[in-house]
Amino acid sequence: xxxxxxxxxxxxxxxxxxxxxxxKAVIGQARVIRMVNTAVFARGHVLLQGDVGVGKTxxxxxxxxxxxxxxxxxxxxxDLMPNDLVYYTHIGRDGRPAVDPGPLIRHGESLAIFFFNExxxxxxxxxxxxxxxxxxRSVSAxxxxxxxxxxxxxxxxxxxxxxxxxxxxxxxxxxxxMEVTIDPPATQDDRRxxxxxxxxxxxxxxxxxxxxxxxxxxxxxxxxxxxQRSIAASDALQAYVLALWRATAAPAEFxxxxxxxxxxxxxxxxxxxxxxxxxxxxxxxxxxxxDRSYVTPEDVQSVFVESIAHRLCYQPVYEMRRxxxxxxxxxxxxxxxxxx
Numbered sequence: 576x577x578x579x580x581x582x583x584x585x586x587x588x589x590x591x592x593x594x595x596x597x598x599k600a601v602i603g604q605a606r607v608i609r610m611v612n613t614a615v616f617a618r619g620h621v622l623l624q625g626d627v628g629v630g631k632t633x634x635x636x637x638x639x640x641x642x643x644x645x646x647x648x649x650x651x652x653x654d655l656m657p658n659d660l661v662y663y664t665h666i667g668r669d670g671r672p673a674v675d676p677g678p679l680i681r682h683g684e685s686l687a688i689f690f691f692n693e694x695x696x697x698x699x700x701x702x703x704x705x706x707x708x709x710x711x712r713s714v715s716a717x718x719x720x721x722x723x724x725x726x727x728x729x730x731x732x733x734x735x736x737x738x739x740x741x742x743x744x745x746x747x748x749x750x751x752x753m754e755v756t757i758d759p760p761a762t763q764d765d766r767r768x769x770x771x772x773x774x775x776x777x778x779x780x781x782x783x784x785x786x787x788x789x790x791x792x793x794x795x796x797x798x799x800x801x802x803q804r805s806i807a808a809s810d811a812l813q814a815y816v817l818a819l820w821r822a823t824a825a826p827a828e829f830x831x832x833x834x835x836x837x838x839x840x841x842x843x844x845x846x847x848x849x850x851x852x853x854x855x856x857x858x859x860x861x862x863x864x865x866d867r868s869y870v871t872p873e874d875v876q877s878v879f880v881e882s883i884a885h886r887l888c889y890q891p892v893y894e895m896r897r898x899x900x901x902x903x904x905x906x907x908x909x910x911x912x913x914x915x
Contacts, residue, residue: 583801622729632692684722687725753885827839
């Protein structure tokens with residue numbers, strides 16, 4: 576037990592070191608960096624959303640560098656097909672057709688981060704292949720299964736362009752541990768630095784200045800398992816989370832109000848069992864990063880929006896207003912369910 580405590584303390588310092596290193600390249604995004612780091616150590620996939628040019632790709636490339644392992648990326652386009660993820664064909668130097676592994680399997684078991692840029696531009700068939708890779712961390716190609724035991728999937732969609740896009744299904748959204756929103760830095764100093772400091776104008780050089788492979792990424796699965804087994808959740812905390820779960824499906828029972836809506840007719844389905852499990856995984860990592868051996872209601876609340884909002888299914892008449900409704904609804908649930 577003492578050995579586990581020492582290992583967790585050592586890894587906690589490494590995890591905080593990762594955050595500090597990424598913050599050198601991605602300024603004004605402390606909460607976003609913490610959320611992504613939480614997902615990394617909870618071993619959960621992340622869906623990013625934000626406007627164009629807010630640094631989503633830079634953030635992921637920074638994490639890929641400090642974590643070590645290989646980084647692969649694919650661009651979502653309307654003509655992308657599932658097979659494009661696992662192989663591609665081309666004409667070799669000898670003038671003959673050749674087939675090479677695609678981005679999802681090219682790096683084998685050393686793949687640490689797979690980034691799907693603009694996932695909502697890809698067809699649902701592509702999403703289906705990605706879902707298997709996310710759920711099972713394996714994919715079939717060349718008549719065999721390729722294991723991806725250390726892979727985390729990060730996907731993004733921007734909030735501006737909607738032409739030639741496909742809405743991500745609720746089943747696909749539910750595979751992501753978190754949906755994290757990235758907005759431009761809020762403070763004038765951070766904005767001025769991004770605009771006028773030449774260091775931030777060359778992304779490749781900026782990322783090259785970060786320390787590489789600060790951890791052995793193949794060890795993260797074992798570390799995550801140790802965190803989950805070591806951070807306790809009391810009976811009172813468990814009752815609180817169960818009440819939150821009920822509130823996601825029946826918010827009216829907890830006195831939740833959202834202006835101009837009949838909340839009793841709002842929900843088609845609340846959070847899934849998978850979603851609540853992932854919420855607790857994220858909350859345990861949050862407690863660990865704050866050097867506690869038990870989960871508090873504040874830990875749950877701090878990751879509730881990112882872990883649960885994207886999983887809620889509204890009645891079809893309200894689904895188009897998801898972006899407008901989710902904030903007040905989640906705030907109402909956290910306010911309406913009494914914390915121990």
